[in-house]
Each structure stands twice: as structure tokens, then as C-alpha cells.
Amino acid sequence: AQRVTQPEKLLSxxxxxPVELKCNYSYSGxxxxxxxxxxxxxxxxxxxxxxxxxxxxxxxxxxxxxETSFHLKxxxxxxxxxxxxxxxxxxxxxxxxxxxxxTRVLVKP
Amino acid sequence: DTxxxxxPRHKITKRGQNVTFRCDPISEHxxxxxxxxxxxxxxxxxxYFQNEAQLEKSRLLSDRFSAERPKGSFxxxxxxxxxxxxxxxxxxxxxxxxxxxxxxxxxxxxxLTVV
Numbered sequence: 001a002q003r004v005t006q007p008e009k010l011l012s013x014x015x016x017x018p019v020e021l022k023c024n025y026s027y028s029g030x031x032x033x034x035x036x037x038x039x040x041x042x043x044x045x046x047x048x049x050x051x052x053x054x055x056x057x058x059x060x061x062x063x064x065x066x067e068t069s070f071h072l073k074x075x076x077x078x079x080x081x082x083x084x085x086x087x088x089x090x091x092x093x094x095x096x097x098x099x100x101x102x103t104r105v106l107v108k109p
Numbered sequence: 110d111t112x113x114x115x116x117p118r119h120k121i122t123k124r125g126q127n128v129t130f131r132c133d134p135i136s137e138h139x140x141x142x143x144x145x146x147x148x149x150x151x152x153x154x155x156x157y158f159q160n161e162a163q164l165e166k167s168r169l170l171s172d173r174f175s176a177e178r179p180k181g182s183f184x185x186x187x188x189x190x191x192x193x194x195x196x197x198x199x200x201x202x203x204x205x206x207x208x209x210x211x212x213x214x215x216x217x218x219x220x221l222t223v224v
Contacts (some may be wrong), residue, residue, distance in 0.1 A: 099151030
């Protein structure tokens with residue numbers, strides 16, 4: 001079975017401070033991991049995926065298979081980063097995504 | 110192409126009534142997914158199609174729920190004899206099979222309220 005856990009429901013940080021969103025997963029095979037973001041009154045959209053090893057809007061995420069984690073990090077948070085963030089897992093390309101419960105990030109000025 | 114389109118945006122219905130939602134995916138995307146999201150939770154998988162074939166259904170999809178994609182383009186999700194527990198945001202997403210590991214494109218969702 002696939003499972004994704006985001007232990008923090010809310011993260012509140014000041015502008016310019018680092019932010020790290022935790023994501024742990026459970027899957028017996030080789031997963032595809034993603035981070036999705038939902039800004040206020042906007043649709044859910046892909047932020048980044050582990051296979052591309054890219055940095056998007058200053059965010060990075062490293063897949064740690066030993067710890068079964070895919071934490072999202074940004075060294076200097078901006079107010080426009082305030083949003084809901086969802087970690088998601090796919091067991092095979094094209095198959096269903098399993099989402100975590102989400103973490104709300106609030107960046108205070 | 111304006112992305113994934115869902116209609117209606119909002120639906121209020123009385124308990125026991127039937128409702129139907131529509132999703133129009135991105136035209137070149139052959140995979141279409143339905144998810145349900147309740148308050149404070151992440152999206153939960155309901156079902157998905159490749160072209161017109163329904164390849165997987167979640168146990169969440171009770172007998173009162175049915176989804177179709179008759180011509181491999183738009184899809185409909187019908188809920189019969191609605192219950193208050195069906196109140197949720199229903200999300201549709203699409204992807205290309207060969208590029209699915211690039212992620213999905215989601216619609217804005219249909220918010221269902223059963224009173």
C-alpha cells in the first residue's frame with residue numbers, strides 16, 4: 001500500500017527565514033515523488049518532482065530512500081510562498097497519485 | 110487550450126438527489142483522474158481512465174458513484190442518492206501517459222454541498 005505522511009499541519013515562519021516541510025512515505029517499490037502547491041483561490045499545481053532534481057521558486061527536495069523521506073526546503077522564505085503544500089507519491093509512471101494531508105505555510109512579514 | 114475544465118464550480122443538492130459533474134481534460138492528454146478532497150485533507154484518489162477505459166477504481170467509489178469517459182475525451186462523475194458525507198471538492202486531473210511522471214494538471218474542482 002502507498003502512504004504519504006506530512007506531520008505538520010501548519011508552519012509559520014518569518015520572511016527570510018528557512019522553511020522545511022516534512023514528507024515521509026511508505027511504498028515497497030521505487031516511488032515517484034512530487035510536491036504540489038495550492039495558492040489561495042488557485043488550483044492545485046505541480047511544484048517539483050524528484051526525478052528532475054530541479055529547483056523551482058527557490059525550493060528543493062531530496063529523495064532519501066533510506067529514511068523514506070522527501071522533505072521540501074527553501075533557505076529564505078518569501079511572503080508569496082504562503083500556500084498549502086502537498087507531498088504526493090506515484091508507484092509507477094502514470095498511475096494514481098497518493099497525497100499527504102498537506103501543510104499550510106504562512107510566511108509573516 | 111485553457112487547461113482542465115470542470116463544471117459546475119459549485120453544486121448544492123438535497124440529500125437523496127443525483128448529481129453529475131463534468132471534466133474536460135487537456136486535449137492531448139489520454140489519462141484522466143478523479144479525486145475527492147474533504148476539508149483539511151489531501152486529495153483522495155477515486156478512479157482513472159486511459160482513453161475510454163477505466164483502469165482503476167478506489168474502494169472509496171461506492172456503488173452510488175459511477176464515472177464514464179465514453180469517447181476518451183471528457184468525463185462525467187455521477188453520484189446517485191447523495192448523502193451528507195458526499196460533501197467535498199471533486200477534482201479532475203489529466204496527463205499524457207508517456208509523460209505522467211512529469212505530474213498531473215488539475216482542474217479547479219467542483220464543490221458539492223449536500224444539505
